[in-house]
Amino acid sequence: MNAVEQAAMARARELGERVLGTTSPNPPVGAVVLDADGAVAGEGATSPVGGPHAEVHALTQAGERARGGTAVVTLEPCAHTGRTGPCADALLAAGVRRVVVAVPEPTALAVGGAARLRAAGVDVELGADQQAAEDGALAGWLTGVREHRPQVVWKVATTLDGRVAAADSTSRWITGPQARAEVHRLRATCDAVLVGSGTVLADDPQLTVRDAEGRTALRQPLRVVLDRRGRVPATARVHDDAAATHLSRAADPAALLTELFDRGVRRLLLEGGPTLAAAFLAAGLVDEVVLHQAPLLLGDGAPMVGGLGIDTITSALHLTITDVTRLGGDVQIRLRPTRHTGGPTTGGGS
Structure with a gap:
């Protein structure tokens, strides 16, 4: 070449x-x-x-x-x-x-x-x-070919001390407008956006893609809510007509990914809270992390990820930084977990 x-x-x-x-x-x-x-x-x-x-x-x-x-x-x-x-x-x-x-x-x-x-x-x-x-x-499509599941991109916004919500549970606008706009651009690159029922109950997000003026984009990713206990009310904004929504009662992350893969999802944005993030990380099912970090300190409140069953530094989950970008007053860090990925290669596009 x-x-x-x-x-x-x-x-x-x-x-x-x-x-x-x-x-x-x-x-x-x-x-x-x-x-x-x-x-x-x-x-x-x-x-x-x-x-x-x-x-x-x-x-x-x-x-x-x-x-x-x-x-x-x-x-x-x-x-x-x-x-x-x-x-x-x-x-x-x-x-x-x-x-x-x-x-x-x-x-x-x-x-x-x-x-x-x-x-x-x-x-x-x-x-x-x-x-x-x-x-x-091609990363998402190749993950589908090799592992028969969607690529999972975990997006999380935190303070400098890794908090995603204050002690009183308030979490809105941890990051500034440029970082929030970047989230909408990221959603637009994905086939589906996933949260848990706890996030819906706490924040009632709409999970849509909007432009800089707040207008809803024509093309919307599938909204996915993991709601094993049927807690999401019919009045939640994820039930509006702005985009399609899929409620899942899958038993674990692997089962959920199989469910979504069968629906044609090849790139999934994980925006759930600490518990859902921990479940995907512990299962080795996060392919990329997009971390938005704001120059704030809380000292208390919800951590960015729940328990991973790691009790010593030698067992820590290692990640590789692939990009660092400044977004106004915040910082975006892209990382990839250091793990083996692979599997049988069958099937393909159409």
Whole structure:
């Protein structure tokens, strides 16, 4: 992969990020088509289910300039016919001479695109900047392929001393407006938002995506409430008509994730309180943490996470910081638990 193709791959990853939360259960892929001189001729990202894939959008935009050019794609072009035709065939019809792929197709259903292209004389490079693509927009879909569950992103807002609520249970506006706006952007990238019944009873959140002016977005993630004892009243705001809501009585986090996976959820935002967070962490089912920390001290009140059954420092749950960003007067820290992830690879997108 040369420098021009590397820049195109970075752009393809960005395009995939832009459609996070809109493509499930299909993967959010980005694609860039370079003409024969290496100039950008077209770009695209996966449409919602039933619409064109990223490669088709990019080829349509490129038109005749695609002939003799290069397609740069975050996921290997599919070779099967589902709701749309094979992207490998679309690339061949457009006359591209080279295809650069970040992530080889991991599913038995859609694999074969690279082989089909090579058989037709197209130069194919697999595994270009693969890790960056796997850690980006494709992370949730890949978790589904490998572990048959949604990717779980735990978002939590705390004071400097790790409190999510004061001793009198007040918790509203721990962080400032920029951090709160970032939460809405984060929700928009997810297929579903999860809280427990305790959070609903304490805060009565609406769990919707709103813009900077407070307007409700057109596309809303599924609202999920874990309510094993049927405590959530019919008057709770999660029952309004702003978005769909799913009440679950699943026995544990793993069962809940299976339930949501079967509904097409591939990226789940966990916004529940300390008890629910602890349950997911203890089960090893948190893939990413988005921590918003405000420059406040309470000294008492609800902790950010409940008991994890850890009684010595050597057993502590280790996390790796992947990004630190200032949000007004607050700080956003992104982390990933240090643990093995993996499992059988079956199934795939459609």
